[in-house]
Amino acid sequence: MSYILEIDNLYKSYWIAKEKGFHDVLKGINLQIKKGEIVGLVGESGCGKSTVAKVIFGLTPADAGKVKIDGEVADYRYPKKLFKKIQMIFQMPKDSFNPKLTIGKTLIEVQRNFNPKLSRQEVAAKAEEYLTMMELPVEYMSKYPMQLSGGECQRVAIARALLIEPDVLICDEMTSSLDVSVQAEIMNKLLELKEEKGFSVLFITHDLVLAGSMCDRIVVMNQGEFIEEGPAYDILNNPKNEYTQNIINSIFM
Secondary structure, eight states: OOOSEEEEEEEEEEEETTTTEEEEEEEEEEEEEOTTOEEEEEOOTTSSHHHHHHHHHTSSOOSEEEEEETTEEOOTTOHHHHHTTEEEEOSSGGGGSOTTSOHHHHHHHHHHHHOTTSOHHHHHHHHHHHHHHTTOOGGGGGOOGGGSOHHHHHHHHHHHHHTTOOSEEEEESTTTTSOHHHHHHHHHHHHHHHHHHOOEEEEEESOHHHHHHHOSEEEEEETTEEEEEEEHHHHHHSOOSHHHHHHHHHHHO
């Protein structure tokens, strides 16, 4: 079976000055994601979830191991080629935007970087199309990030990522800073677009229930290791690992 995203035996450690030694953050993790699949990566804060995302996206190098996208080893020396296939949505949406650029200029600049052959009219029209797709008015093209709410900024972040038409979308705690009602709206829209566009999603969260409602499969992470993996229903209703059982018990007690 071919996979759109593969993580092969990844290791990563960081030097901890206070401890005068290295701390192992990723300990030989492996993962495969099929085309069109949503996989949830769940674990407590500090377990290494965000490091997984950063390594895949090229924000930090692995000490060992490989990342493959659509069967090819990711070559982080050529980020433009990589980012055409994979995009990332961050936890704090406003921090991922240039505050000096309007939303319109941000969306247009992204397209010019990846589709330089498109005319000015074409990139503007596509930016407006994706804003509308995310249920934001076209007038937001002239607004600045600080003029938008957190939920609105996250909708723009999704639009910006999908403009490139990636194969894989990494969502790193993308709703944790939003209130519950806005979170539900964003998640429903993401699911709708996933069905329409066919991209795959690595959905990183500390919320096991949210992952269960969103994902086809769930991987549970603890202290740098993947300790349990399976269909979302099985993980929620029949967990095998004691750590996973404790998380579920803490939710439903």
